[in-house]
Amino acid sequence: MKFTLFHLMPYADLDLERTAAYPTAWVVTPNSFYDPKAGAKLYNRYLDELELGEQLGFDGIAVNEHHQTAYGMMPSPIVMAAALARRTKTAKIAILGSAIPLRDHPLTLAEEHAMIDNITEGRLITGFVRGIGAEYHAWGTNPVFSHERFHEAHDLIIDAWTKPGPFRWSRKHYHFEYVNLWPRPFQQPHPPIWVPSQGSSETIEWAAHPDRKYTYLQTFSPLKSVRRYLEQYRETAARHGYTASDDKIGWAVPIYVAETDEIARREAKLHFENFRNRFLKMPIEMLLPPGYSSIESMRGIAKAKAQITGDITLEIAVEMGMFFCGSAPTVREQIAAAWRDMRVGHLLAMLQFGTLPADLTERNMRLFASEVMPALRALTGDSNPRSAAA
Amino acid sequence: MVERVFESHHLDVAGSRLHYRQSTPPGSLGAVGLLQRGSLLFLHGAGGADSALPCLSRFAAELPVLVPDHPGFGQSPDPAWLDNIHDAAYAYLDFLEALDLRNVHLVGTSLGGWLALEIAVRNADRLASLTVIGACGIRPGQIPTGDLFMWSPEDRVRNLVADPALAERVLALPQTEAQQERALRNHFTTAKLAWEPRFFDPHLEKWLHRLRLPTQVIWGAEDRLFPLEYGQRLAQLIPGARFSVIERCGHLPQVERPDELVALLQQSMRNSR
Numbered sequence: 001m002k003f004t005l006f007h008l009m010p011y012a013d014l015d016l017e018r019t020a021a022y023p024t025a026w027v028v029t030p031n032s033f034y035d036p037k038a039g040a041k042l043y044n045r046y047l048d049e050l051e052l053g054e055q056l057g058f059d060g061i062a063v064n065e066h067h068q069t070a071y072g073m074m075p076s077p078i079v080m081a082a083a084l085a086r087r088t089k090t091a092k093i094a095i096l097g098s099a100i101p102l103r104d105h106p107l108t109l110a111e112e113h114a115m116i117d118n119i120t121e122g123r124l125i126t127g128f129v130r131g132i133g134a135e136y137h138a139w140g141t142n143p144v145f146s147h148e149r150f151h152e153a154h155d156l157i158i159d160a161w162t163k164p165g166p167f168r169w170s171r172k173h174y175h176f177e178y179v180n181l182w183p184r185p186f187q188q189p190h191p192p193i194w195v196p197s198q199g200s201s202e203t204i205e206w207a208a209h210p211d212r213k214y215t216y217l218q219t220f221s222p223l224k225s226v227r228r229y230l231e232q233y234r235e236t237a238a239r240h241g242y243t244a245s246d247d248k249i250g251w252a253v254p255i256y257v258a259e260t261d262e263i264a265r266r267e268a269k270l271h272f273e274n275f276r277n278r279f280l281k282m283p284i285e286m287l288l289p290p291g292y293s294s295i296e297s298m299r300g301i302a303k304a305k306a307q308i309t310g311d312i313t314l315e316i317a318v319e320m321g322m323f324f325c326g327s328a329p330t331v332r333e334q335i336a337a338a339w340r341d342m343r344v345g346h347l348l349a350m351l352q353f354g355t356l357p358a359d360l361t362e363r364n365m366r367l368f369a370s371e372v373m374p375a376l377r378a379l380t381g382d383s384n385p386r387s388a389a390a
Numbered sequence: 391m392v393e394r395v396f397e398s399h400h401l402d403v404a405g406s407r408l409h410y411r412q413s414t415p416p417g418s419l420g421a422v423g424l425l426q427r428g429s430l431l432f433l434h435g436a437g438g439a440d441s442a443l444p445c446l447s448r449f450a451a452e453l454p455v456l457v458p459d460h461p462g463f464g465q466s467p468d469p470a471w472l473d474n475i476h477d478a479a480y481a482y483l484d485f486l487e488a489l490d491l492r493n494v495h496l497v498g499t500s501l502g503g504w505l506a507l508e509i510a511v512r513n514a515d516r517l518a519s520l521t522v523i524g525a526c527g528i529r530p531g532q533i534p535t536g537d538l539f540m541w542s543p544e545d546r547v548r549n550l551v552a553d554p555a556l557a558e559r560v561l562a563l564p565q566t567e568a569q570q571e572r573a574l575r576n577h578f579t580t581a582k583l584a585w586e587p588r589f590f591d592p593h594l595e596k597w598l599h600r601l602r603l604p605t606q607v608i609w610g611a612e613d614r615l616f617p618l619e620y621g622q623r624l625a626q627l628i629p630g631a632r633f634s635v636i637e638r639c640g641h642l643p644q645v646e647r648p649d650e651l652v653a654l655l656q657q658s659m660r661n662s663r
Contacts, residue, residue: 028540137540142585144578285540290581295574 001339001380003373004060004094005053005365006252006348009046009080010279011070012355013038024282025070026134039073045358046073047080049351049365051087056369060092060125062348064196065099067131068138071279078112085119093120096196096217096252096348097127100157101149102139106174110157110181117186126191127217128154132198133287144291147202149173161190196252199229200293208236208244217250217348220280223321223338226251230342250346251338254323254353257367261326267360268325269314275354277311284309328371335372336379347376395447396457401488403461403481406469410458410485411439413450428493428518428662429454430655433482435500435524435642436538436580438464438572442499442644448652453495458485460505462579464572475527475583475591479508486516495659499523499644500615501580504589511597519662520605521655524613524641526589528598528624535589536615539581543573552612552640560645589616598627605631606658608651610639632661 014025015033022029050061063080066072074080077095084093093116098109117124130150136143152171156179159169165180185191195207196217207214216233218226230249237244254272258264287309288298317323321338324331338344351368352361376382396411430449434442439457449455460478462468471477482505486494494517498506503525510520536549548557565573605628609621618635625633634657636643636650643651 136585140586140588142581144582144585283540283542285542289539289585290574290578291585295571295578298574299571 001344001376001382002059002247002346003057003376004062004092004250004346004348005050005056005058006062006064006094006096006350007046007050007352008064008066008072008350009042009074010275010352010354011039011073012042012357014070014278014355016274016278016355019070024134024286025279026282026286027068027137029070031068033070043073046352047083047087049358049361050084052362052365054088054091056365057373058091058349058369060094061088062094062096062125064096064127065129065131067102067135069134069279078109078116081116081124082112082119085116085123088120088123090123092123092125094125094194095127096125096194097129099129099131099135100153101146102131102135102141103153106153106156107160107176107179107181109153110160111183113157113191114161114181114183114185117191118183120186122186122191124185124187124191125194127194127196128157128214129196130200130203130292133289133292134282136289136292137286142291143289145173146292151206158190161185194250197229199225201232201297202294204229204232205236208233208240208248210237210240210242213237213242213244213248215248215250215346217252217346219252220254220322220350226321226338226344227342230344246343246345249342249344250348251342251344252348252350254350255331255335255364255368255372256323256325256351256353256356257328257331257364257372259327261330264326264330265314265318268323268356271354271356271360272314272317272323272325273311273354275356276317279354281309281311328367331368332372332375335376339376339380395450396443396455398465401485403484403488404469404471406461406467406471406481408458408461408481408485409465410456411443412457413447413455415454428495429456429491430495430497430659431486431491432457433496433498433502433505434460434463435498435502436576436584437500437642438576440464441642445644445648445652449655456489456491458482460502460579462582463576468575468579468582472579472582475505475508478505478583479512482509483513492516493518493662495519495521495655495662497521497523497655497658498525500525500641501584501589503527504584504591504594507594507598507601508591510603511594511600514601514603517603519658520601520603521608521658522605522624523608523643523651524610524616524621525607525624526584526616526620527591527594528620528627529587529590529592529595530616530620531623533617533620533623535617535620537588538615539585549614550641551646552610552638553646556646595627599629601628601631604658604661604663606634606654606661607631608634608636608643608654610641610643610646611635611637612639613641615641 063077065077160181166178169176194215197203207216256268459466503522504527607625625631639647
């Protein structure tokens, strides 16, 4: 099992009392609630945390993209990856991912990812996502064409990375007279590609297709759903006549480690519930705009509406296996059990979530790295090539 | 009763089946003496055609009334060629030619009003009059419009009618699974045509001067989706257009003020060319 420190970089200084009247921290909460002085401090704190991740022996550090929201301050994950590129030396830098259908000019992403891959001499892991539904409200892109644009932008970027230019490229949404990328990616034929998703069937089938075999990452979800989606990836692979290796599947999950189970729950409760019930929460119309998911997948949604948009407590989240929280032995055993069950090759540990402050985040990271990670490496037969060098 | 007035038909348009309802020929066509010939073509809004049928059935004694489901709405499949409002407009130009309709009184509401404008700026030869009701299609500028895609289904009902009691009555009506399914499809296709730019075509305004046929713009005084000011702007952009306001009415006059709407539509037809 490989370990990636995954940061969402929430605007943790959000005035939760004064913004409580808004239905969600996405798109409609006025940006007058963003204080640049507080934001500047948070950016630098979060980058420090990711850099510390490298020192603590994580295989990779990861950033992602969301727009117009206090949930995450990374409308451009490229900027964060670039800031990390020269401050780190050995860890992989994972962009999980760039929301490629939102771009009218996806070649900019091909260029920027290639630049980071060159600067880091091949430490980039590229991620492609559609962006969640709210992005389509924030960015204006038509959600009905989200899948089409995702596939087209992906094909364009791969062609730009792998085919000798200049060449002409024209499909339904994107048209370029000259595609001739300078620089070409450092890694050949291109950086590894990871595909994070909330569990869209179309995305899982696409990632597992033998033409791609991209690493599929299940984002924050109950254990039961994670198992189902990861199983779907393996089944798709089997249907295509190959066996998906463990390193083709991953899971992004918030984790909190403290001295005892009781202390962990007490310290994490407020911050986790802020993450889930304030930063992440949004109305169904924002999460799933028309066309973002197929009509078939939308049919069941009305019934699940309460579960999707309602609040949940830390206790319920722990019970549903959406959050690993407890002493090091507890968390170790929970993750070990998940690994035995699902053989998930990549764990994306979200060790800062919601309003979790700097001191608790750092202690969480240190405890996880020293008390949880080594045992799991031993269990899963993973030797970290970097730990010998460190 | 409405179902007895209309019969279902299908027409192949650019390789896709378009479903439309047509009023059955009345026994004494022409007895009203209002029109010698011609027909009424109604283009529904984002919510589909159903809500307008009772209103439209009242014209069936005077002239043939045609009520298509736009491609991707109601009982018309979503064709591979449908990507934007222009595709829908060209499909209706095909439709008019295929049925050889002449002297058409083109009536469109909301999204269907926008569609009617897109059709008429391209070719109005077969049209006798144009009436748009609460129509979108032009740039809203700083006029505050509602966001149909951010509203929940309940919000939509409450925001689209002026009378809160009416909204509650509508919300209390049971919805069949088939109706829910249709509403979902209609909403998808509405997004396809109108998500971005949001309910307008940046190029439409440049060509509205081509509308030289008798045109009426009808608006609910209390429309919260496209407020009255938006309707006034639209009417100003169309040469010689008559602007008619229905008081105590939201975005759906066909639901909220059917009598007033029918009277105004009759005026449109009387003033036709």
